[in-house]
Amino acid sequence: MAIPKVFITRRLPEKCIKPLQQVAEVKMWSEEYKPVPREVLLQEVQTSHGLLTMLSDRVDETLLAQAPQLKCVANLAVGYDNIDLEACRLHHVIPCNTPDVLTETTADLVFALLMASGRRLIEANDYLKQGKWQEWGPFLMAGADIHHKTIGIVGMGRIGTAVARRAQGFAMNVIYHNRRRNVEAESELGARFCGFESLLETADFVVNLIPYTETTKGLFNQNAFTKMKKTALFINAGRGATVDEDALYQALLEGEIAGAGLDVFSQEPIPKEHPLLTLEQVVALPHIGSASVETRKQMISLCCKNLMRTLAGEKPITPIETSR
Ligand SMILES: NC(=O)C1=CN([C@@H]2O[C@H](COP(=O)(O)OP(=O)(O)OC[C@H]3O[C@@H](n4cnc5c(N)ncnc54)[C@H](OP(=O)(O)O)[C@@H]3O)[C@@H](O)[C@H]2O)C=CC1
Numbered sequence: 375m376a377i378p379k380v381f382i383t384r385r386l387p388e389k390c391i392k393p394l395q396q397v398a399e400v401k402m403w404s405e406e407y408k409p410v411p412r413e414v415l416l417q418e419v420q421t422s423h424g425l426l427t428m429l430s431d432r433v434d435e436t437l438l439a440q441a442p443q444l445k446c447v448a449n450l451a452v453g454y455d456n457i458d459l460e461a462c463r464l465h466h467v468i469p470c471n472t473p474d475v476l477t478e479t480t481a482d483l484v485f486a487l488l489m490a491s492g493r494r495l496i497e498a499n500d501y502l503k504q505g506k507w508q509e510w511g512p513f514l515m516a517g518a519d520i521h522h523k524t525i526g527i528v529g530m531g532r533i534g535t536a537v538a539r540r541a542q543g544f545a546m547n548v549i550y551h552n553r554r555r556n557v558e559a560e561s562e563l564g565a566r567f568c569g570f571e572s573l574l575e576t577a578d579f580v581v582n583l584i585p586y587t588e589t590t591k592g593l594f595n596q597n598a599f600t601k602m603k604k605t606a607l608f609i610n611a612g613r614g615a616t617v618d619e620d621a622l623y624q625a626l627l628e629g630e631i632a633g634a635g636l637d638v639f640s641q642e643p644i645p646k647e648h649p650l651l652t653l654e655q656v657v658a659l660p661h662i663g664s665a666s667v668e669t670r671k672q673m674i675s676l677c678c679k680n681l682m683r684t685l686a687g688e689k690p691i692t693p694i695e696t697s698r
Pocket residue numbers: 452453454473474476480528529530531532533534551552553554555583584585586589590611612613637638661662663664
């Protein structure tokens with residue numbers, strides 16, 4: 375093959391993609407914070423052998439049908455709900471993601487979000503900076519304890535397990551729900567397997583870390599929030615669409631649950647006017663789970679390696695593997 379062509383759908387630091395540039399002709403979308411327009415992507419794939427995509431890029435049948443030379447899609451994320459895996463299989467395109475390299479960084483953020491929500495950190499910070507702090511009071515910005523409470527992790531995979539390890543350090547009781555039992559988490563962390571409803575009824579902090587699939591779509595619905603304790607906090611770092619956000623808003627408004635920490639939303643970026651953003655008991659972040667400089671560099675490097683290997687006819691390091 376002549377020198378292969380790779381298209382990167384967002385501007386990335388030149389330094390990070392240097393190895394890839396040595397083996398491929400690399401073209402990059404010029405913007406760092408604006409996604410490549412769909413029509414530009416559809417144009418670029420026509421001559422590309424490799425794509426480095428963001429989680430906001432849709433890789434579907436329409437795109438793949440226009441990409442006769444495409445061999446690999448390297449997604450800069452561990453989640454891959456933006457990629458049609460069956461269409462990739464039919465078009466002989468190898469999809470890759472970035473597991474493991476982001477696990478600990480994401481777990482840090484999940485735990486930070488849990489603590490910020492439980493102890494009302496953002497609210498307290500705003501209160502002070504807005505000049506509202508006039509007097510100290512015994513219940514001023516009093517929140518919920520974290521230590522010795524029960525954390526219920528829905529999606530005890532790589533990140534869920536790393537969150538459970540952090541929870542151990544806070545002497546939390548760890549329960550979890552998966553489709554299959556995670557025997558290692560049980561023996562190493564003392565985590566206890568639970569049915570979904572039983573977890574909702576028991577946990578003080580319900581942490582969602584499941585991928586978005588047809589099965590998990592809207593899993594956290596009105597029924598789920600009704601089952602949770604009125605004092606419970608809901609932390610979502612999985613995917614927004616696993617939650618019925620109208621039901622979440624109602625549950626918060628009516629006091630069915632006490633608060634929420636959200637890193638992901640059905641629509642991203644979430645519109646400023648969204649009802650969830652009007653609630654002071656909601657801590658909201660712009661999908662920054664894996665956003666440390668070190669980890670983002672490692673994710674880019676892994677994407678480049680996956681592309682380089684695939685274009686050289688070798689097996690990539692992290693092809694997407696699924697048992698769903
Ligand atoms: N906010 C952010 O920035 C980030 C978000 N993420 C999100 O976190 C997700 C998890 O990542 P990671 O831990 O690496 O992935 P893993 O595949 O290691 O873990 C996913 C877990 O979810 C469980 N699961 C899957 N489907 C279901 C289901 N229908 N019901 C119950 N449990 C289910 C799986 O267990 P089993 O198969 O036994 O059911 C598995 O334990 C990603 O898919 C992504 O959506 C990831 C990184 C950063």
